[in-house]
Amino acid sequence: MTSPIAAILETALYVDDLDAAERFYGGVLGLERISRAGDRHVFFRCGPGVLLIFNPDETIIPAPPDALPVPAHGARGPGHACFRLEGDDFAALLKRLADHDIAIESDFRWPNGARSVYFRDPAGNSLECAEGRLWGCDDEVCVPPPFNLSP
Numbered sequence: 001m002t003s004p005i006a007a008i009l010e011t012a013l014y015v016d017d018l019d020a021a022e023r024f025y026g027g028v029l030g031l032e033r034i035s036r037a038g039d040r041h042v043f044f045r046c047g048p049g050v051l052l053i054f055n056p057d058e059t060i061i062p063a064p065p066d067a068l069p070v071p072a073h074g075a076r077g078p079g080h081a082c083f084r085l086e087g088d089d090f091a092a093l094l095k096r097l098a099d100h101d102i103a104i105e106s107d108f109r110w111p112n113g114a115r116s117v118y119f120r121d122p123a124g125n126s127l128e129c130a131e132g133r134l135w136g137c138d139d140e141v142c143v144p145p146p147f148n149l150s151p
Helices: 017-030 089-099
Strands: 010-015 032-037 042-047 049-054 080-085 104-107 115-120 126-131
Touching: 017 032, 017 042, 017 049, 080 089, 089 115
Parallel strands: 010 049, 080 126
Antiparallel strands: 032 042, 042 049, 104 115, 115 126
């Protein structure tokens, strides 16, 4: 059976300090800010998708009756997001991170040759930048790799 789901539209991470997150994702990583709502959230454009950064203390509060019917949600502790890079964009990423004293936790190649770089945001979220071929992605579709990604 084919799934009607075409792609991930948005990814959410949770942070305790939205100001630090906005500086990191907008300033260090260079993502375009879409909007910010006080101390509740800040949203960034990320290629064709959206990165949602939420304050869990705010998103756990149910919406008032006259607001959009988005259910309360949230998470605590570090999460993970992976951003897709093209092969020649790794040098620019590594320079940006070095210019902001962001430590690289890991930089390696998977069995299919795809490169991944891991680092942390100010809230401790694990961030990865990888080539799309890690998951067999081209511009429109991803196909699972023919190997086991488990350690």
